[in-house]
Amino acid sequence: MRGSRPGFRAFPRTAGLAGAGMMLGACSGTQSALDPAGREAGEVATLFWVMLVGAAVIWLAVIGTAVFASRWQGRPVSERAGLRLVLWGGAIVPTLVLAALLAYGLRLMPALRAGEPALTVEVTGEQYWWRVSYRGPDGAAIESGNELRLPAGHAAEILLTSADVIHSFWIPSLAGKLDMIPGRTNRLVLHPERIGTYRGVCAEFCGRSHTFMAFTVIVMEPAAFEAWLARQAAPAATAADEGAFLANGCGGCHSVRGTPATGTIGPDLTHLADRAMLGAGLFANTPENLRRFVAEAEEVKPGSRMPSFGMLPPQDLDAITAYLGSLR
Amino acid sequence: MLFRRATPNLWTLITPPTVWALHFLFCYVAGAIICARYPGALGELRLSIAAGTVLALGLILAAGAQAYRHWGFGSDLPPHNEPTEDDQQHFLGFATLLLCALSAVAVLFGAMPALFIAECVR
Numbered sequence: 001m002r003g004s005r006p007g008f009r010a011f012p013r014t015a016g017l018a019g020a021g022m023m024l025g026a027c028s029g030t031q032s033a034l035d036p037a038g039r040e041a042g043e044v045a046t047l048f049w050v051m052l053v054g055a056a057v058i059w060l061a062v063i064g065t066a067v068f069a070s071r072w073q074g075r076p077v078s079e080r081a082g083l084r085l086v087l088w089g090g091a092i093v094p095t096l097v098l099a100a101l102l103a104y105g106l107r108l109m110p111a112l113r114a115g116e117p118a119l120t121v122e123v124t125g126e127q128y129w130w131r132v133s134y135r136g137p138d139g140a141a142i143e144s145g146n147e148l149r150l151p152a153g154h155a156a157e158i159l160l161t162s163a164d165v166i167h168s169f170w171i172p173s174l175a176g177k178l179d180m181i182p183g184r185t186n187r188l189v190l191h192p193e194r195i196g197t198y199r200g201v202c203a204e205f206c207g208r209s210h211t212f213m214a215f216t217v218i219v220m221e222p223a224a225f226e227a228w229l230a231r232q233a234a235p236a237a238t239a240a241d242e243g244a245f246l247a248n249g250c251g252g253c254h255s256v257r258g259t260p261a262t263g264t265i266g267p268d269l270t271h272l273a274d275r276a277m278l279g280a281g282l283f284a285n286t287p288e289n290l291r292r293f294v295a296e297a298e299e300v301k302p303g304s305r306m307p308s309f310g311m312l313p314p315q316d317l318d319a320i321t322a323y324l325g326s327l328r
Numbered sequence: 329m330l331f332r333r334a335t336p337n338l339w340t341l342i343t344p345p346t347v348w349a350l351h352f353l354f355c356y357v358a359g360a361i362i363c364a365r366y367p368g369a370l371g372e373l374r375l376s377i378a379a380g381t382v383l384a385l386g387l388i389l390a391a392g393a394q395a396y397r398h399w400g401f402g403s404d405l406p407p408h409n410e411p412t413e414d415d416q417q418h419f420l421g422f423a424t425l426l427l428c429a430l431s432a433v434a435v436l437f438g439a440m441p442a443l444f445i446a447e448c449v450r
């Protein structure tokens with residue numbers, strides 16, 4: 001009996017340490033609303049801390065009163081005093097606190113749309129990926145997918161809609177969430193401040209592969225962003241052979257600008273090799289994962305509209321992988 | 329009438345929440361119509377919501393004054409649970425008074441967005 005005790009008692013302590021470690025770890029990183037990298041997320045994080053501290057103060061006051069009443073007071077107060085306590089502590093003070101929080105929250109809302117945007121990006125949610133369309137300096141659309149790049153220190157206007165069901169656009173480190181509704185355009189203005197790579201997610205259950213509907217957000221130096229956008233506007237530059245890609249009908253659903261592939265059902269693949277992730281955040285963009293995605297799309301991403309091409313001869317899959325992997 | 333009654337009843341009891349409900353409808357319907365038809369008229373929208381709020385608070389105040397009278401001006405503290413005419417009246421009066429406070433807060437909270445709205449969003 002005695003021998004088992006230390007181990008038993010050590011358990012909660014280790015668990016507590018592990019829990020605290022996990023909580024601290026979760027506070028920073030690419031997808032944390034508590035580690036804001038933009039103005040909107042910063043305001044939401046401040047609101048969170050204000051409410052957390054306020055809740056802690058109220059909790060201490062309530063528990064303190066209960067301890068005081070049961071431990072030290074030791075005799076009932078008069079009926080008048082009791083009623084007065086209920087009136088103030090139970091009605092008037094909570095109403096004032098709620099009114100202040102309501103005013104604070106309402107005041108934050110118009111700011112979420114304010115500012116003269118330097119850049120407009122259209123993002124359309126589709127089961128289960130993100131169609132991303134920039135406007136070049138000449139006003140022409142520049143198509144991309146599953147990745148959003150933004151210049152740091154500039155307001156960016158994001159026009160959100162959906163092609164099928166309701167999705168929700170959320171970049172915890174920057175802003176959101178805001179629903180993407182079929183037939184409607186919602187406008188979100190972002191002010192990214194810190195350069196880095198973040199993760200955005202779909203925050204509204206939208207079908208079987210909802211969990212695999214994420215995107216990469218890259219906040220860049222403004223000059224680097226301009227250079228990137230100019231490269232993105234150019235057609236694909238590759239020496240690899242596009243024969244297998246075109247012969248197997250990929251071009252019916254995908255575009256690779258500068259080739260006969262002009263489909264618009266799936267993501268634009270013109271600069272696929274530039275993206276960090278594949279299949280809307282499903283896999284890191286490596287040759288093995290690319291081959292696997294093309295061969296087993298229906299298995300790795302249930303319900304997606306991308307068919308599996310595992311029946312193709314291996315040399316075709318190799319050629320397609322090499323071709324897509326060269327699209328910079 | 330609802331406001332100059334010698335005794336309370338269920339109609340005087342539900343007067344304050346009804347005023348809140350009408351005020352709520354008025355704010356949202358006016359906001360929807362103005363934003364859909366005359367998105368530039370935010371100033372007028374704010375003014376009409378302010379006027380509606382003053383009217384609603386006035387009605388709730390009148391209902392509250394009457395409820396205070398029906399309660400016996402606080403001469404007798406709750407619970408009013410004796411099977412007597414007096415206790416029934418005091419109970420209804422006191423319950424109406426509480427509903428008045430709740431409705432007044434709800435009217436103010438319902439009108440607050442009008443202070444902060446900056447534009448009609450498409």
Ligand SMILES: [Cu+2]
Binds near residue numbers: 125166205210
């Ligand atoms: Cu989704």
